[in-house]
Amino acid sequence: MTINIGDRSVAEYVDAHADEAFLGEDGLVGWMRIPSISADPAYVGEVRSSAEWLFRALRRAGFPTVEIIETAGLPAVYAEWPAAGPDAPTVLLYGHHDVQPVDPPELWNSGPFEPEVRGEELFGRGAVDDKGQVIVHLLGVAAHLHATGRAAPAVTLKVLIEGEEESGSPNFAPLLRAHAERFRCDVVVVSDTSVFARDTPSLCTGMRGLVECQVDLRGPDVDLHSGSFGGGVPNPVAALARLIAGLHDADGKVTIPGFYDRVVTLSDRERALFAKLPFDTDAWVRGPARSLAAAGEAGFTTPERLWARPTAELNGVWGGYSGPGGKTIIPSEAHAKFSFRLVVDQTPDEVVDAFRAWVEAHTEPGIVATVHRNGPGVRPCLTPLDDPALQAATRAMERAFGGEILYTREGGSGPEADLASILRVPVIFMGFGLPDDRIHAPNERVVLPMLRAGAKAAAYLWEELARR
Amino acid sequence: MTINIGDRSVAEYVDAHADEAFLGEDGLVGWMRIPSISADPAYVGEVRSSAEWLFRALRRAGFPTVEIIETAGLPAVYAEWPAAGPDAPTVLLYGHHDVQPVDPPELWNSGPFEPEVRGEELFGRGAVDDKGQVIVHLLGVAAHLHATGRAAPAVTLKVLIEGEEESGSPNFAPLLRAHAERFRCDVVVVSDTSVFARDTPSLCTGMRGLVECQVDLRGPDVDLHSGSFGGGVPNPVAALARLIAGLHDADGKVTIPGFYDRVVTLSDRERALFAKLPFDTDAWVRGPARSLAAAGEAGFTTPERLWARPTAELNGVWGGYSGPGGKTIIPSEAHAKFSFRLVVDQTPDEVVDAFRAWVEAHTEPGIVATVHRNGPGVRPCLTPLDDPALQAATRAMERAFGGEILYTREGGSGPEADLASILRVPVIFMGFGLPDDRIHAPNERVVLPMLRAGAKAAAYLWEELARR
Numbered sequence: 004m005t006i007n008i009g010d011r012s013v014a015e016y017v018d019a020h021a022d023e024a025f026l027g028e029d030g031l032v033g034w035m036r037i038p039s040i041s042a043d044p045a046y047v048g049e050v051r052s053s054a055e056w057l058f059r060a061l062r063r064a065g066f067p068t069v070e071i072i073e074t075a076g077l078p079a080v081y082a083e084w085p086a087a088g089p090d091a092p093t094v095l096l097y098g099h100h101d102v103q104p105v106d107p108p109e110l111w112n113s114g115p116f117e118p119e120v121r122g123e124e125l126f127g128r129g130a131v132d133d134k135g136q137v138i139v140h141l142l143g144v145a146a147h148l149h150a151t152g153r154a155a156p157a158v159t160l161k162v163l164i165e166g167e168e169e170s171g172s173p174n175f176a177p178l179l180r181a182h183a184e185r186f187r188c189d190v191v192v193v194s195d196t197s198v199f200a201r202d203t204p205s206l207c208t209g210m211r212g213l214v215e216c217q218v219d220l221r222g223p224d225v226d227l228h229s230g231s232f233g234g235g236v237p238n239p240v241a242a243l244a245r246l247i248a249g250l251h252d253a254d255g256k257v258t259i260p261g262f263y264d265r266v267v268t269l270s271d272r273e274r275a276l277f278a279k280l281p282f283d284t285d286a287w288v289r290g291p292a293r294s295l296a297a298a299g300e301a302g303f304t305t306p307e308r309l310w311a312r313p314t315a316e317l318n319g320v321w322g323g324y325s326g327p328g329g330k331t332i333i334p335s336e337a338h339a340k341f342s343f344r345l346v347v348d349q350t351p352d353e354v355v356d357a358f359r360a361w362v363e364a365h366t367e368p369g370i371v372a373t374v375h376r377n378g379p380g381v382r383p384c385l386t387p388l389d390d391p392a393l394q395a396a397t398r399a400m401e402r403a404f405g406g407e408i409l410y411t412r413e414g415g416s417g418p419e420a421d422l423a424s425i426l427r428v429p430v431i432f433m434g435f436g437l438p439d440d441r442i443h444a445p446n447e448r449v450v451l452p453m454l455r456a457g458a459k460a461a462a463y464l465w466e467e468l469a470r471r
Numbered sequence: 472m473t474i475n476i477g478d479r480s481v482a483e484y485v486d487a488h489a490d491e492a493f494l495g496e497d498g499l500v501g502w503m504r505i506p507s508i509s510a511d512p513a514y515v516g517e518v519r520s521s522a523e524w525l526f527r528a529l530r531r532a533g534f535p536t537v538e539i540i541e542t543a544g545l546p547a548v549y550a551e552w553p554a555a556g557p558d559a560p561t562v563l564l565y566g567h568h569d570v571q572p573v574d575p576p577e578l579w580n581s582g583p584f585e586p587e588v589r590g591e592e593l594f595g596r597g598a599v600d601d602k603g604q605v606i607v608h609l610l611g612v613a614a615h616l617h618a619t620g621r622a623a624p625a626v627t628l629k630v631l632i633e634g635e636e637e638s639g640s641p642n643f644a645p646l647l648r649a650h651a652e653r654f655r656c657d658v659v660v661v662s663d664t665s666v667f668a669r670d671t672p673s674l675c676t677g678m679r680g681l682v683e684c685q686v687d688l689r690g691p692d693v694d695l696h697s698g699s700f701g702g703g704v705p706n707p708v709a710a711l712a713r714l715i716a717g718l719h720d721a722d723g724k725v726t727i728p729g730f731y732d733r734v735v736t737l738s739d740r741e742r743a744l745f746a747k748l749p750f751d752t753d754a755w756v757r758g759p760a761r762s763l764a765a766a767g768e769a770g771f772t773t774p775e776r777l778w779a780r781p782t783a784e785l786n787g788v789w790g791g792y793s794g795p796g797g798k799t800i801i802p803s804e805a806h807a808k809f810s811f812r813l814v815v816d817q818t819p820d821e822v823v824d825a826f827r828a829w830v831e832a833h834t835e836p837g838i839v840a841t842v843h844r845n846g847p848g849v850r851p852c853l854t855p856l857d858d859p860a861l862q863a864a865t866r867a868m869e870r871a872f873g874g875e876i877l878y879t880r881e882g883g884s885g886p887e888a889d890l891a892s893i894l895r896v897p898v899i900f901m902g903f904g905l906p907d908d909r910i911h912a913p914n915e916r917v918v919l920p921m922l923r924a925g926a927k928a929a930a931y932l933w934e935e936l937a938r939r
Contacts, residue, residue: 211698215797224761230679230883233784233812234776236756237766240785240807241715248716251709288704293692296837298705308702316701317708318800323787324808329683329845331810331883332786339708340792342799344701369764377797415698415799 010402012150013462017142021455024142025125031138031454032118034060034100035127041077041101042170050166053100054078057137057164064141065148066162072182074174077101077166081182084144086159091469093159095188097422098137098195099168102129103443110445124448131449132442136194136435137164139454143461150462157469161188165418168195172418179425190392191422192464194457196434199280199411201450204404206396207432208388210413210420211313212345214354214380218246218362220337221371226323229331236333237369240322243337246365246372250315254301257315259361265348269311273388276410277306310412313354314344340377344414351380381416384423384430395467396431403460433460478870480618481930485610489923492610493593499606499922500586502528502568503595509545509569510638518634521568522546525605525632532609533616534630540650542642545569545634549650552612554627559937561627563656565890566605566663567636570597571911578913592916599917600910604662604903605632607922611929618930625937629656633886636663640886647893658860659890660932662925664902667748667879669918672872674864675900676856678881678888679781680813682822682848686714686830688805689839694791697799704801705837708790711805714833714840718783722769725783727829733816737779741856744878745774759906778880781822782812808845812882819848849884852891852898863935864899871928901928 024030039053040046054071057080061069066082080100086093105115105128113119118127129135140162147156163186165175179186199205222239223232252258269277284305288294299308308314318341323334343354359374366372386393388410400408413432423430435457441447492498507521508514522539525548529537534550548568554561573583573596581587586595597603608630615624631654633643647654667673690707691700720726737745752773756762767776776782790805792798811822827842834840854861856878868876881900891898903925909915 213698213799215799217797222762227760227762228883229782229784229786229810230681230812230881232760232777233810233882234767234780234782235765235773236760236762237764238785240788241719244712244715244785244788247709247712292695292700292704294690294695294704294837295839296705297703298835298837299702305703309700312702314697314702316697316799316801317706317712317791318697318798319791319793319802320708320712320805321789321793323785325787325789325806329685329808329810330786331681331683331784333784334787337788338793340797342697342701342797344698367766369762369766371763413698414701415696 010459010463013146013459016146016149017455017458017462020142020145021451021458024138024458025135025451025454026120031125031135034134034138035118035129036116038116038128039101039166040104041167042104047077050077050101054080054166057100060141061162064144072178074167074178076174079163079165079178082162084156084160086157087153087155091158092189093161093187094465094468095161095163095186095191095422095426096140097191097193097419098164099133099166100137100164101166101169102134103132103169105445107445112446123451125451126446126448128447130447131436131440132447133168133195135449135454136457139194139435139457140461142458144465146458146462147465151466157465160465161186168418175418176421176425179421183425186426188426188428190428190468191426191430193419193422193430193432194434196413196432197436197438197440198434199409201437201453203281203409204400204406205280205409205411206393206400207411207413207434208393209347209385210383210416211310212349212351212381212383212420213342213416214345214351215340215342215377216355216358217338217340217375217377218243219373219375221335222369223333223335226332226335229333232333237367238333239337239370240334242367242370243320243322243339245367246362247317247339249365255299257313259315259357261357262313262354265353266313267347267385269307273311273410274307277304280306280409280411282306309414311346313346313349316342316344318342345383347383347385350382381420382424384420385412386429386431390429392429392431392468395470396433396464399460399463399467400433402463403456433464478927478931481614481927484614484617485923485926485930488610488613489919489926492606492926493603493919493922494588499593499603502602502606503586503597504584506584506596507569507634508572509635510572515545518545518569522548522634525568528609529630532612540646542635542646544642547631547633547646550630552624552628554625554937555621555623559626560657561629561655562933562936563629563631563654563659563890563894564608565659565661565887566632567601567634568605568632569634569637570602571600571637573913575913580914591919593919594914594916596915598915599904599908600915601636601663603917603922604925607662607903607925608929610926612933614926614930615933619934625933628933629654636886643886644889644893647889651893654894656894656896658896658936659894659898661887661890661898661900662902663885664881664900665904665906665908666902667877669905669921671749671877672868672874673748673877673879674861674868675879675881675902676861677815677853678851678884679778680817680819680849680851680888681810681884682813682819683808683810683845684823684826685806685808685843685845686711687841687843689803690837691801691803694800694803697801700801705835706801707805707838708802710835710838711788711790711807713835714830715785715807717833723767725781727783727825729825730781730822733821734781735815735853737775741779741878742775745772748774748877748879750774777882779814781814781817784810784812786810813851815851815853818850849888850892852888853880854897854899858897860897860899860936863938864901864932867928867931867935868901870931871924901932
């Protein structure tokens with residue numbers, strides 16, 4: 004992790020102020036002492052204290068406009084700093100100030116809200132998810148101003164730090180819609196993810212979308228005796244199994260007509276860059292996936308399957324008897340829950356419509372099928388590799404971390420997708436966590452050199468975005 | 472329902488004594504007042520009273536040996552009456568003196584244990600299942616003795632009336648094994664079934680067997696996040712669906728290798744006789760099957776599917792999330808319960824072995840499957856149409872009911888299969904119920920003319936069996 008020559012000014016500023024920013028009581032450590040657990044109503048006051056702490060910190064950092072924005076739930080914090088010049092781009096920086104619950108508390112080696120430094124690691128809830136990554140930007144903008152010698156950043160900076168990310172962001176899309184004009188920007192920067200590995204700095208370029216459905220099949224009006232009726236009437240559990248079995252072909256491809264029509268194909272360059280990541284599939288299968296084998300769509304590697312290909316997954320199935328021993332019935336009903344992970348340009352609406360039509364076309368005689376959609380779903384988002392803002396972020400990362408910056412994506416979905424689809428701008432995921440930071444688990448930590456490198460990357464980012 | 476000329480003696484005796492046998496307090500009505508519910512421990516004493524009532528009735532009927540046989544559960548009643556001559560065949564007559572519970576009591580139009588005659592029907596629990604059909608034989612043997620003018624029946628009569636049939640006959644097989652020598656016979660006669668319809672008298676020639684299994688599939692060690700892992704690891708619910716879907720081919724045939732190897736094929740004559748039954752498939756689908764369509768093995772009619780073809784049915788399936796809304800997981804486990812209805816000469820052991828091998832051969836990479844057998848299962852039984860005892864029963868029915876006697880089978884299993892497999896003799900199912908007698912339901916009834924015709928058929932049966 005070397006700093007490029009010529010970036011000495013930023014690097015020196017960050018290195019000189021890192022301890023104050025990350026370990027000081029007016030910095031990250033002080034903020035981490037506030038247990039801003041959004042999922043637990045007992046902590047409502049603490050989430051508000053966290054918002055107020057951040058309000059003061061943004062003021063101290065020099066943002067001319069800082070405001071606590073109320074929602075139907077917990078408060079967000081918003082700040083604006085207009086650029087020095089009139090033609091500068093506008094950036095919206097997203098993060099969150101709430102944290103995950105700490106259960107089980109007995110597994111923590113130090114108090115979750117008593118931050119503790121051990122070696123080059125800082126332990127405590129919110130260290131990396133996401134308070135640490137917000138502080139990175141406070142230090143970053145200070146380093147940027149120091150290095151440029153200007154009183155305002157090279158871009159117009161809008162900072163939106165929500166307070167409900169860890170409880171599903173129920174009020175985030177309404178917040179975005181209500182303030183869409185105010186949040187108008189040219190690019191969104193999200194700092195709430197990880198690099199691929201400590202020695203493999205990377206940017207995340209997109210997230211899969213999601214839509215969920217339940218299918219209910221009905222056969223006989225009542226459970227029937229399998230002796231008297233078995234072999235003569237439709238069995239909805241068997242019919243459901245055939246329906247599910249038909250959802251994928253022998254190559255693991257989803258068979259719903261049109262499912263892949265809007266899927267943006269991976270380019271050779273993207274595949275080549277994915278292939279450069281030191282992804283050890285066997286270790287992944289045995290480790291985080293806790294499985295016996297990899298599986299999935301033929302013709303794609305595991306990272307490609309997880310990040311760049313849509314899926315149809317079964318989340319649950321039930322019908323008939325599930326108690327001890329046996330019960331010789333033909334069940335009246337069978338049910339399954341399906342979730343679809345989507346990639347650009349698939350949309351939840353189109354996928355549900357296609358799924359409904361497919362279920363209708365494949366429902367066997369004597370079976371009545373209904374499809375229920377669970378929730379609106381989430382649109383996928385993806386910033387193309389040649390996007391100028393992503394190029395700028397890549398250069399900023401290269402300057403901060405040294406060496407080649409690779410690209411990942413996330414398989415899941417977050418409120419970030421709302422940013423892309425409501426504000427209709429590219430989203431850059433520039434995160435400084437590591438995969439083994441134990442977010443959401445006991446002993447969450449952040450690696451302090453990652454925060455320092457992050458602050459440098461953040462400082463360079465405003466310069467690079469203004470240059471584009 | 473006319474009585475053949477030449478059988479005046481039996482017919483006159485039955486008609487003269489039917490009211491006493493079926494409506495008298497020393498006859499069926501008195502017995503029906505005893506609530507011998509075997510499934511409810513509160514009625515243990517009543518089941519014993521029922522056994523004692525039957526003990527006295529068999530004594531009164533003239534059986535020289537009558538005995539209450541204790542089991543590990545509720546008592547059976549056993550009686551013997553040696554034939555007049557030395558070369559006569561030995562018949563074991565099977566029935567049961569326990570009854571079903573009466574829930575819900577408010578749906579009964581008269582008290583379940585206060586027998587009531589309305590028109591030609593007698594209402595009350597046990598009217599047809601099975602006390603009425605036992606009394607048929609007491610009247611039948613009296614008519615037989617009256618008509619033949621002898622002091623002993625033309626066959627050696629062994630009567631075994633168990634007390635736990637309605638609670639699954641848990642002690643019946645051990646009872647048969649413990650007394651196998653004593654129960655030795657040439658044929659078993661079971662009177663606990665129905666004719667096809669009031670104007671279509673019939674004999675049942677067999678019952679399907681049964682064996683049950685549970686299959687457990689395991690994929691990842693824990694439920695996984697479908698965003699982070701979806702598309703990259705095996706999903707046991709989807710794998711289970713494919714396993715189940717592969718259990719039948721497009722013609723509805725079970726695909727397990729060897730499954731049909733031991734199935735005795737329906738003869739052209741059996742199929743022709745089945746086809747003579749006025750079985751209205753549409754009415755059956757809409758009526759008792761409460762379904763929207765018939766379904767099953769191609770090339771067979773619904774009665775053939777239900778009675779003469781083996782099945783693999785799904786009784787239940789579960790795995791993953793089944794609560795409200797969605798949960799974006801890849802489940803760790805998936806489970807299904809299977810039951811197989813068997814026909815001669817399939818055996819539970821062989822079918823389970825073949826199923827285990829098939830599951831093993833069709834388990835996908837990354838999935839661990841285990842097959843658990845639920846219980847020993849029941850062997851199928853079938854008496855061929857050319858069996859001399861069945862021929863004798865057919866002639867007895869023809870004489871009692873007039874017209875052609877057709878043949879049915881039962882799709883389910885009962886303790887009768889134990890009789891066939893433990894005693895290793897043919898079983899004749901000569902029952903006098905009707906399909907709409909509401910057995911096991913409120914307002915169980917028996918049609919009194921069916922009991923009278925049954926008593927005549929029973930009287931002729933001993934004569935016909937001795938003649939064979």
